[in-house]
Amino acid sequence: xxxxxxxxxxxxxxxxxxxxxxxxxxxxxxxxxxxxxxxxxxxxxxxxxxxxxxxxxxxxxxxxxxxxxxxxxxxxxxxxxxxxxxxxxxxxxxxxxxxxxxxxxxxxxxxxxxxxxxxxxxxxxxxxxxxxxxxxxxxxxxxxxxxxxxxxxxxxxxxxxxxxxxxxxxxxxxxxxxxxxxxxxxxxxxxxxxxxxxxxxxxxxxxxxxxxxxxxxxxxxxxxxxxxxxxxxxxxxxxxxxxxxxxxxxxxxxxxxxxxxxxxxxxxxxxx
Amino acid sequence: xxxxxxxxxxxxxxxxxxxxxxxxxxxxxxxxxxxxxxxxxxxxxxxxxxxxxxxxxxxxxxxxxxxxxxxxxxxxxxxxxxxxxxxxxxxxxxxxxxxxxxxxxxxxxxxxxxxxxxxxxxxxxxxxxxxxxxxxxxxxxxxxxxxxxxxxxxxxxxxxxxxxxxxxxxxxxxxxxxxxxxxxxxxxxxxxxxxxxxxxxxxxxxxxxxxxxxxxxxxxxxxxxxxxxxxxxxxxxxxxxxxxxxxxxxxxxxxxxxxxxxxx
Ligand SMILES: Nc1ncnc2c1ncn2[C@@H]1O[C@H](COP(=O)(O)OP(=O)(O)OP(=O)(O)O)[C@@H](O)[C@H]1O
Ligand SMILES: [Mg+2]
Numbered sequence: 001x002x003x004x005x006x007x008x009x010x011x012x013x014x015x016x017x018x019x020x021x022x023x024x025x026x027x028x029x030x031x032x033x034x035x036x037x038x039x040x041x042x043x044x045x046x047x048x049x050x051x052x053x054x055x056x057x058x059x060x061x062x063x064x065x066x067x068x069x070x071x072x073x074x075x076x077x078x079x080x081x082x083x084x085x086x087x088x089x090x091x092x093x094x095x096x097x098x099x100x101x102x103x104x105x106x107x108x109x110x111x112x113x114x115x116x117x118x119x120x121x122x123x124x125x126x127x128x129x130x131x132x133x134x135x136x137x138x139x140x141x142x143x144x145x146x147x148x149x150x151x152x153x154x155x156x157x158x159x160x161x162x163x164x165x166x167x168x169x170x171x172x173x174x175x176x177x178x179x180x181x182x183x184x185x186x187x188x189x190x191x192x193x194x195x196x197x198x199x200x201x202x203x204x205x206x207x208x209x210x211x212x213x214x215x216x217x218x219x220x221x222x223x224x225x226x227x228x229x230x231x232x233x234x235x236x237x238x239x240x241x242x243x244x245x246x247x248x249x250x251x252x253x254x255x256x257x258x259x260x261x262x263x264x265x266x267x268x269x270x271x272x
Numbered sequence: 273x274x275x276x277x278x279x280x281x282x283x284x285x286x287x288x289x290x291x292x293x294x295x296x297x298x299x300x301x302x303x304x305x306x307x308x309x310x311x312x313x314x315x316x317x318x319x320x321x322x323x324x325x326x327x328x329x330x331x332x333x334x335x336x337x338x339x340x341x342x343x344x345x346x347x348x349x350x351x352x353x354x355x356x357x358x359x360x361x362x363x364x365x366x367x368x369x370x371x372x373x374x375x376x377x378x379x380x381x382x383x384x385x386x387x388x389x390x391x392x393x394x395x396x397x398x399x400x401x402x403x404x405x406x407x408x409x410x411x412x413x414x415x416x417x418x419x420x421x422x423x424x425x426x427x428x429x430x431x432x433x434x435x436x437x438x439x440x441x442x443x444x445x446x447x448x449x450x451x452x453x454x455x456x457x458x459x460x461x462x463x464x465x466x467x468x469x470x471x472x473x474x475x476x477x478x479x480x481x482x483x484x485x486x487x488x489x490x491x492x493x494x495x496x497x498x499x500x501x502x503x504x505x506x507x508x509x510x511x512x513x514x515x516x517x518x519x520x521x522x523x524x525x526x527x528x529x530x531x532x533x534x535x536x
Binding site for chain 1: 422424425427428429430431432433434438442443446449527528529
């Protein structure tokens with residue numbers, strides 16, 4: 001954590017048109033190889049924060065620093081291997097796959113947009129598909145997949161550029177419990193293998209503690225981080241983790257923090 | 273199952289058609305109607321064969337007007353739609369005029385076009401008339417298609433710094449395709465309507481008469497069988513166009529778009 005962070009948000013604020021203040025005084029640091037969960041009530045600005053980290057929207061105030069912003073722009077380089085990697089991967093709440101083409105082409109898309117040929121991408125795309133367990137479905141179209149498989153394809157697409165930082169916005173929230181637990185376990189074992197930094201957005205206390213090395217609890221609107229919980233559980237997590245005393249202890253802490261965070265805003269109004 | 277449903281889809285309408293033609297034939301013969309009032313289907317068929325030397329070229333004229341007008345509608349409609357979709361100001365300032373072109377009845381505008389383009393270029397006049405009616409559905413549908421791109425996919429393309437060209441080719445074009453195709457379906461049939469109306473408006477004084485001009489002249493000569501012969505070729509053109517468009521959109525969309533995926 002002491003090393004230069006992958007991404008650092010300092011005192012970031014975001015006000016939408018019509019004066020909706022989504023974030024105010026928002027601070028966040030993600031170090032290399034960290035798995036950070038952002039836990040907060042609905043509408044507190046989690047997606048807003050993620051979109052700003054991804055560069056999809058600009059903060060109204062404060063600064064965002066990304067480790068790769070200082071590096072030379074990859075598109076300017078002539079070494080074609082530089083094009084192959086993109087520092088950022090993103091898994092949205094919806095699978096957001098191109099419906100008119102196959103799973104293989106969907107996973108190939110980020111490389112294609114960087115100008116890498118099909119032949120040169122083959123290894124990387126096949127590897128990403130294998131990582132998420134979708135081998136054999138390369139030629140299927142998105143509509144022929146189940147909800148869980150679509151999310152897997154979406155994760156494969158985010159991983160295909162071998163990112164340094166993976167952003168996940170409630171990726172499995174729309175799935176059933178059984179599928180979600182399985183995908184969470186798969187995600188964790190991928191992370192242990194690859195060690196990208198991860199920012200995982202969720203509103204589930206249990207999910208956040210189970211997955212992360214650190215949980216950040218956000219207050220409701222305007223959102224900011226009000227509590228940090230370092231998860232000191234053993235790295236390999238299984239069904240047994242869920243019954244361990246330490247895990248339940250951390251969950252209780254996160255729960256209480258969340259409760260305080262949600263209660264904060266109105267009570268401040270009342271006491272004034 | 274699949275083969276059987278195919279048989280039903282072709283066989284059932286064919287049977288209905290055959291029954292109707294037979295009834296028509298029987299009734300005209302029984303009532304002894306003169307053929308300048310209503311010819312029998314067999315008389316119409318033999319007229320098509322006998323007059324093929326005139327009908328064939330006339331068919332080609334109408335077909336050419338229709339297809340060239342449709343092609344021009346596709347090119348200009350898509351180009352203008354791209355312009356509309358990339359700039360709200362352009363759309364806001366031009367859209368009312370596109371609507372005006374569409375809502376003013378063709379028969380009312382055609383005489384002006386005849387005057388402006390001139391009698392020497394009758395075919396060009398007919399072409400412009402057909403183009404005017406065929407143009408709008410492609411423009412409005414394609415514009416809507418280009419605007420209704422999934423915002424999540426837009427974000428995805430921004431995330432990976434897609435160029436304008438990549439966005440156009442890999443995101444906008446496929447997203448707009450189903451909309452474009454449904455516009456094309458309407459436009460193809462309107463192009464035929466436009467070609468026919470234009471021939472009526474330009475009247476009989478043409479060197480290369482089309483099918484509608486043939487109807488017009490044979491009406492003056494009370495040659496009802498020839499009118500029916502020309503009419504049936506127009507209908508045939510319309511039917512073939514319709515199914516060709518259905519086939520095209522099925523071919524392009526069947527793997528992914530809800531409109532083209534039947535129950536399985
Ligand atoms: N484009 C926008 N224009 C105006 N206001 C917006 C916009 N996007 C979000 N907001 C507002 O900003 C606040 C935070 O939204 P955001 O989507 O970041 O919440 P969230 O924490 O992701 O919620 P959820 O858990 O329900 O996804 C919300 O109150 C919302 O009303
Ligand atoms: Mg959200």
